[in-house]
Amino acid sequence: MSQIQTVADAVAAGKAKLVPNLVQEALDGGCAAPEILNAMIDAMGLVGERFKKNEIFVPEMLIAAKAMKKGVEVLKPHLAGDSGAVCGKMIIGTVAGDLHDIGKNLVAMMIESAGFEVIDLGVDVSVDKFMAAITENPDVKIVGLSALLTTTMPALKDTVAALNEADFRKNIKVMVGGAPITQKFADEIGADAYTPDAASAAQKAKELAA
Numbered sequence: 001m002s003q004i005q006t007v008a009d010a011v012a013a014g015k016a017k018l019v020p021n022l023v024q025e026a027l028d029g030g031c032a033a034p035e036i037l038n039a040m041i042d043a044m045g046l047v048g049e050r051f052k053k054n055e056i057f058v059p060e061m062l063i064a065a066k067a068m069k070k071g072v073e074v075l076k077p078h079l080a081g082d083s084g085a086v087c088g089k090m091i092i093g094t095v096a097g098d099l100h101d102i103g104k105n106l107v108a109m110m111i112e113s114a115g116f117e118v119i120d121l122g123v124d125v126s127v128d129k130f131m132a133a134i135t136e137n138p139d140v141k142i143v144g145l146s147a148l149l150t151t152t153m154p155a156l157k158d159t160v161a162a163l164n165e166a167d168f169r170k171n172i173k174v175m176v177g178g179a180p181i182t183q184k185f186a187d188e189i190g191a192d193a194y195t196p197d198a199a200s201a202a203q204k205a206k207e208l209a210a
């Protein structure tokens, strides 16, 4: 079995203690960091499939998420450089009612390495919290919103609607993403950009801030 597959299997099985060493071994063995990351993302997809089929339950999803996060910690220096924040500020968060943060964290990491100072508001972020953060950071260039649940897509819509009504909106671009989000939905709710993954989010953020 390849080293990358071993990492992916350990993530899917929620082996949080083993994953960091396995990731390090894969890196030492010459595997590329983005390839390892992609395999770990696929492993989380598999976890989701198993959950959908009732083969596993929330606790197993949670330990897989913990294993994934431990692996990302080891990968981070190999994926993201110290950019020096030359592109400006970005605020990011997972919308109200939604606790998923792995994808949002990856997006934040890639955007930071693309040259932004990222203010991460975490998960379950209310409209008021986004608004307060923008008020505290009037020089922010982009606000990024993540949603992983079909049931939190309305919260994403409400957050974008509130941003669109605010005076500061003309100076701020709004990016959205997350597994259930599509370009069509982003257009419907009035976001400036949708991207399907972390790498394209970083690219798009640079374009929007230029």
Ligand code: B1M
Pocket (backbone or CB within 6 Å): 041, 044, 045, 046, 047, 048, 049, 051, 052, 058, 059, 061, 062, 064, 065, 097, 098, 099, 100, 101, 102, 103, 104, 106, 107, 143, 144, 145, 146, 147, 148, 149, 150, 151, 175, 176, 177, 178, 179, 180, 194, 195, 196, 197, 198, 199, 201
């Ligand atoms: Co949840 N969960 N979960 N979960 N979970 C999903 C999302 C689900 C698809 C699983 C399934 O049924 N197949 C399903 C949603 C179904 C739906 O809405 N139609 C689901 C469910 C139902 C739930 C609960 C309701 C379960 C329950 O309690 N009965 C519950 C909800 C809790 C809540 O949020 N209120 C729940 C809870 C959890 C855990 C807490 C156990 C855990 C999250 C832990 C954590 O994040 N810290 C969890 C997990 C791990 C998952 C799966 C298995 C994996 C998610 C993940 O991390 N993927 C997920 C199944 C799946 O996604 N296939 C599932 C890897 C990550 C890198 O991908 O987050 O998609 P992703 O991010 C990508 C892109 O989407 C994009 O870039 C990222 C990197 O490439 N992206 C952006 C994300 N944000 C972006 C923002 C951008 C741009 C791109 O611009 C700003």
